[in-house]
Structures are given as C-alpha cells and as structure tokens.
Amino acid sequence: MKLNLISKSLISLIILVTLSLVFYFEIVVCEFNFCTINLNAITFYPYTDFSENIVSSFNVANGYTFGVDFSQPHFPGIYILYGLIFKIFGLIYLIPGNLTTSVLILFSIFITLSIAIIYSTIAMGFWRGLCSVLLSLVLFYSLKLYLPMSETLAFWIATPLLYSNLRLLNKEKKISLVDITGPILVTYFGIGFPGLLILPIFLYIILTIKDHNTLPTKSTYVYSILFILIIFFSIFVNVDLSELYFWTIDINTSDVKPSLLKNIIINIINLGQNGDLYSYGTSIVIITFIILFLRIKHYINSNLTAVYLILMLLSFYWRMPDSYKVLPALSLLFAIIFYTARNYNFDKLLFYSLFIILLVISSKYIFNKNTFDKLNVERYQVSHSNNIDFASYGICKSSAGRNQTNCYCMQTMVFGPQLYILNDILQCKYQISTWSSRMGLNSKYKEIVLKSIYDGKSAFYIPPKNYMDGDLALEGIVLQIKNNLSCIHLSNGFELCKPKE
Secondary structure: OOOOHHHHHHHHHHHHHHHHHHHHHHHEEEEEEEEEOHHHHHHHHHHHHHHHHHHHHHHHHHHOOOOOEEEOOOOOHHHHHHHHHHHHOOOOHHHOHHHHHHHHHHHHHHHHHHHHHHHHHHHHHHHHHHHHHHHHHHHOOHOOOHHHOOOHHHHHHHHHHHHHHHHHHHOOOOHHHHHHHHHHHHHHOOOHHHHHHHHHHHHHHHHHHHHHHHHOHHHHHHHHHHHHHHHHHHHHHHHHHHHHHHHHHHHHOOOOOOHHHHHHHHHHOOOOHHHHHHHHHHHHHHHHHHHHHHHHHHOOOOHHHHHHHHHHHHHHHHOOOHHHHHHHHHHHHHHHHHOOOOOOOOOHHHHHHHHHHHHHHOOOHHHHHHHHHHHHHHHHOOOHOOOOOHHHEOOOHHHHHHOOOOOOOOOEEOOOOOOHHHHOOOOOOOOEEEEEHHHHOOOOHHHHHHOOOOOOEEEEOOHHHHHHHOOOHHHHHHHHHHHHHEEEEOOOEEEEEEOOO
C-alpha cells in the first residue's frame, strides 16, 4: 500500500498522540489539578535519569546557559532539542511544581516517540520503521522506551543506524543522511557508546575507499553540512564552550577510568560474578548466537558483517549496566531482525518479527528487575517530597530569575534532579546541583562544591547520614558544611544549611 507524505504524517501523528497519552497516564496521576508521579509504575533509576533531562531542558527553554546557569555530566543535545520544543509550545511560562512536571513529562514522551518514528521510518522505510517502533515498545515496555533518557534515545537512533550500516556493508545502498547524522546525534545527545560513534565512521572510510558506488550524492553532502551547521549553532547559542569539556568529558573520566578498552575487558572478565553484568552478558551471548546462526544460514551475507556486529556488541560493554542499559545491545538485535527480513513482504515481516518476539520473551530473565535497589525508591520519595516551602527558609525561586537578593540558591547533597522541577528552587551557578558519588571522585568537582560553601550565596539540602552509603567524599563535605553554615532540621529528616546571618 503506497501512501503520500500527508497520509504518512497523519498516521504517524495519530500513533504518536495515542501512545504519548497512554504512557503519560500510566506514570502520572492527576486529580483536581494535583499531579503526582506513580513510582509504582516506574523504577528508580529512570525516574532520576529522565528528571535530569526534563529539568535541564526546562532550563534551556528559559534561556539558561549550560555550564554557567546549570550543568550536567552529559553532552547537552537532549536539553537543547527538548528545550526548544518546550519554548515553542510556551511552556516557559510554567512555574515548577506538580502540574508543570506532569506537562513536561507528557511533552517529553511525545518528543521521544517522535524521534523514534521519524528516524526509523526515514532510515528503514515507512511500514518497516513503524513496525520496528511498535514491536520495540511492546517487547521492551518494562524498560520505559518512551522516556527521555540517553539509553532510550540510543536505542531509537541505533536501530535504524545499524540497519543502514548493515546495508552499507553489503553495498546495497549509498551513504545517506541517516548514516552521517546518526553518529553525530549519538554524540549530541550525550550517549557514550563508543562503538556507535567510532565503528560506523571507520566503516564509512573503508567503504568509500573500496567502493565508490556507496559514496553519498551531492544533495546528501549539502544536507549533511546544513545539519552539522545547525547542530554547531545550537551548541554555540546555548552552551558556555569554555566549560563544555569539563562537564561532559573530564568529570566522566572518574566513572570510566582508566580507559574504555580496559573497562570493557574488566566487565567481560567479571561476567557471572555480578547480577547486572550477568543479565547484560546473557543478552550478548544470545545475540551473538543469533548473529552466527544467521551467518551460517546466509541471512547475513559476509563474515565482515558478522565480525562488525560482534565488535559492536562488545563495544556496548564499556559500562556496568543496570537493566535498561541493555538497550544498546537490543537495538542491534532489532537491526538484525529487520535487515534479515528486508526482502520479505509485509506479512512475512510481521510473522518473522513475532517469531523473534517469542524467542526473546523465552529469555526474559535477562531483564533482571531485582537489580534495582528498592530502598533507594523510598529514599527519593522522602528526600524530594515537595511538601516543604523552601522559599520560607530563604531559598530563591527559579521563576523569579537570576537577579534576586536576600535569598540563596540551593544544592542538594543527594542525587535527585527531580527536586528542581517539583519545587520552585533556584539552582546554583557553575554547579551540578545534585551530588553524585561518581562525580565526587573528580577533584575539580569537589573543589567547586567546597568553594560554594564559603561564597555566601549557596544553601545545601543535606540527607541523613545513613543515606550517604559510605560516600567518604560526601561525608567530608557535609562535615565542612555543618561546621561553617547554619543548619536546621526539616520535617522529612533532612537538614537545610545556609550562610550564617
């Protein structure tokens, strides 16, 4: 069935709106203008991860500069894109709180699914792309593919990109705009999967040297240059370039040291000794056998393609994964499914996909939800409850802008960026406003936090000692905060410390 662009756009829009509303009402419960996040419908880690993206996007929408007015340990592409959409729809006039949070979640789900559908249908064809998105959502529903997280965007970009890479390996097409923009988007959105960035670029070089039939057309070059210029312009406008390296690269080296390659090797050696690694390693083993089976059956046309796929799998092993971090490897599985079925008609494609679904569901133990720390869910429900009137304690309101006097910006010394969208609180400049134990390994980051104790502008939201999980760096900083600032106990067991009058 052939459709024109208007028909395709209408079908996509109906699917986007329907899915967005369904997922929104699953995780947000609204009653009498009071909306809360249903933590029973969402696990702990994605909650804080997508909250970081929503808070930062809202900052960008309100004209705040990354690296100055706020900072995060990820490249700011997600914040810039989502922030632009927030601004276009006038969401900058909202004041942080329950209702604002729910509205931003709805828009963020819509944007995430839009990226999925647009990128997949362009790279894989309209029906194949739609089928890929819908089957992914059904199969990996528990991994919250619809939320605005780096891992979900990695999946939605990687699946069509790897599908296109497989076609390039077998010289079935020319290099397209999707092939060029994919690795750029991976970097832009702060997704740290080296294989997605390095291997495709290496592949392009090999292909263009050996086979000129795969070279891009002149229009592809033009559109690619235009795309790159837009990306650079968005960064230039919204980011302090002098601070970009530290907040996106340097501060992450403590978490990924001493090297990516050594990290991959260590994780492989430890396979089976750790629940998270075991679940991730199991998925890699399963997908590797699928790759080898498809090569033997000649569904994959060459040994080079099979090697490329296995190398890609290993490159995904650069970080200790937690359940939903298995998504990059699963994107490769989906790319293989649709590549091997690329010459089938729609009925056969659907049958083939359902067969693979049964295969993966039979191995569902690779998604080990027990890896999540349930205690942490309870902690963050308490520590970031929005029933505290921070303004009454002299904390500046973010809705009032930066030029405020007689009040303080606030940092929270336990990780939970959702605090700043559930409450109208001004974040401190040149800071990641929520403490992370991993980032605390960076000496410069610790120095920045320590200096803010004495600047006379910062207040600190301190968790009880048992919430610090033996974080010695945090305990040392908290000790200095309490020794030099005036602290009061709050109703939820936390302390608020601010400069002495």
